[in-house]
Amino acid sequence: MNFQEYIKNIRKILSYKLFAGLVFLILGLLLFGILYSNVKPETYDMELFSVADKTIRSPKTIEDEEKTAEERNIAAEEIENVYVYKKEMAQNRVLLLTSIFDFVNEVNQEEADKNNKEDGKEEIQPISSKLSLLKSKLTADVTEDVTETISDQTLIQLLEADPSELEKARGILVNNVEAIMNGKIREDQVNRVRSVLIDRITAAGLAKTVENASIELGKYAIIPNELYDPRLTEERKNHAMGEVEPVKILQGQIIVQEGHLIDRDIYRQLDMLGLLKSKPTVKPFIGLAIFVLLSIGALYIPFSKMKESEEKKQSFALLLGIVFVGALVVMKIMSLMEELDQYNLAYLFPAAMAPMIIRIMINERFALLMAIILAACGSIVFHDSISGTIEVEIALYILFSGLAGVIFLSGRSERFNLLRAGLLVSCVNVLLIFFLLFIGNGQISNIEYLFFIVFGVVSGILSAVLTMGILPFLEVGFGILSTMRLIELSSPNHPLLKRILIEAPGTYHHSVMVANLAESACEAIGANGLLARVGAYYHDLGKTKRPHFFIENQMNMENPHNKLPPATSKDIIIAHVTDGVEELRKHKMPKELVDIAEQHHGTTLLKFFYYKAVEMCEDVEESEYRYPGPKPQSREAAVISLADCVEAAVRSLSQPTPETIKSLVDSIVKDRLLDGQLNECDITIKQLELIKQTFCETLSGIFHSRIEYPGNKEQKVI
Incomplete structure (x- = not known):
């Protein structure tokens, strides 16, 4: 029983949808299995405070969030509190003192006038009535209720003071408070400044009772005029934190060297990178599963909309899967060989082979999809020996090489045209390699340039030769009549x-x-x-x-x-x-x-x-x-x-x-x-x-x- 008859027997057992679904399911599982080792993170059996038995490098670039937060907190702590100087407060405190003395004089004057009107006899009013009147005026006419802070004893001393002594005290207090308040005073400086004022009042030679009252009024008048601004302080701290660049562990960076102690910080970094066997991560595998789902979906959706017979679509599905898996296997083998050589063998991969076969056997649309998906797979397979990384340069090389193969085969695909397309793909490959080398601005020797040119040329020719060699087997095996076969017939x-x-x-x-x-x-x-x-x-x-x-x-x-x-x-x-x-x-x-x-x-x-x-x-x-x-x-x-x-x-x-x-x-x-x-x-x-x-x-x-x-x-x- 040949291959084609074997496929026919399977078709008889399975319906079209079940057959196609099974083919794409198997294709997805094979894709996941082939790429599994390329995304599987290399883990190590390390313990805290043990000695590393090998040098470990970071497989990827990642932000160290804990270190970043620590650096930002340090930057915020270095920002001093912001204080705002209120210049108008000096005048306000002077006006407040002046008002108190004015009210004291006003109360004394009102009491004197009242006594003079009553039969011309002077009657001394009790001090309590004067105090009540003064407090009522202070409470009614002054925006700040000073009676809660200034004691009754002080107010009585002011009411009983000699007018000349009172006026002298006013002058001393107003001048000194104004002079002191014109300077910047913070909360922690208030006591020191009040002591200076007390010394000045004491040195003025006032009567004892007036002196005591003046000291209390002075202490009351001196308040902080350079105030802490929490909003502005927070803004500056946030700005300083924003200026701190995120702390990153770079791909290829040495985490711990062989023979060095694994301290808490190193252990934390190993854990964060998922390099500890005791704490494996499933994120790479979830990512790979998403990639496989997108890739198979990109093939299945247009495939399901093809206007062909069910028998032909089944053949196309199987052909698509075999060519795709075959290209992936070749890619995987070359990636394993690459580890044994110092040159980048990825450029030797016949990237145009699978797209050219699909272009000839099925159509141009699926050939373009094949080129795109193979480029994505190549970026994972040729990962420069670091698991879980994406090699963009190789992806571009495989993509443009595959697209070139499809474009140069857009006409009727005779054997000669296939060879010509292979040569043109070789030219495109060489140009792509030079583009990647020059834009990277690396130090490349002449012998390396020669190797890369040979790789690009061989890749294009090998794509054409393999396509010509494989096509007859696929045509016979699947019973698919290609354009090239029609031209030959x-x-x-x-x-x-x-x-x-x-x-x-x-x-x-x-x-x-x-x-x-x-x-x-x-x-x-x-x-x-x-x-x-x-x-x-x-x-x-x-x-x-x-x-x-x-x-x-x-x-x-x-x-x-x-x-x-x-x-x-x-x-x-x-x-x-x-x-x-x-x-x-x-x-x-x-x-x-x-x-x-x-x-x-x-x-x-x-x-x-x-x-x-x-x-x-x-x-x-x-x-x-x-x-x-x-x-x-x-x-x-x-x-x-x-x-x-x-x-x-x-x-x-x-x-x-x-x-x-x-x-x-x-x-x-x-x-x-x-x-x-x-x-x-x-x-x-x-x-x-x-x-x-x-x-x-x-x-x-x-x-x-x-x-x-x-x-x-x-x-x-x-």
């Missing part, structure tokens, strides 16, 4: 085409004409024009078995059907389909070409022989004179079916004109449509109109300049 030197040319030259010419019609029509409706051309070349291969029974091969000879009964002629004509299919299968031709040969007549009626049998009064069933089918299943088979009939019909016209050609094409297409021959293929009425238009334009171009030479005899076509 279209060569006139192919043994089967040479056989048609030699044994049935009229059929060969007819096939070429049908190929021209079918290719242009398929391209007009968006079908595979190349497949239609090659299918048309082989669709009448069965006629080589009895070539002279077909009108195009009857040159200067009598039509043998004139001597045969209709039933025999019918069997011979119908047999060319089964004979051709048998011959194509015998030579292991692609299934698509076999299907076209089998379906190009569908279940159409052999009208000439059927009506001939009816005229001979034979009791015949119409079904006996129809081709066995099946009807065309693809657009290409349907177009070839119409082109085959149209070409034969137009060739039979003696005087083909654009009008007669158009009328004939309309009639044939309408007849096939009404006969239900197009019911089983994915073709629309609009596309049929485009097909008819293309047929008419092509046939008019072929027959418009035909010259009727004298002596030519018209020959009727069966």
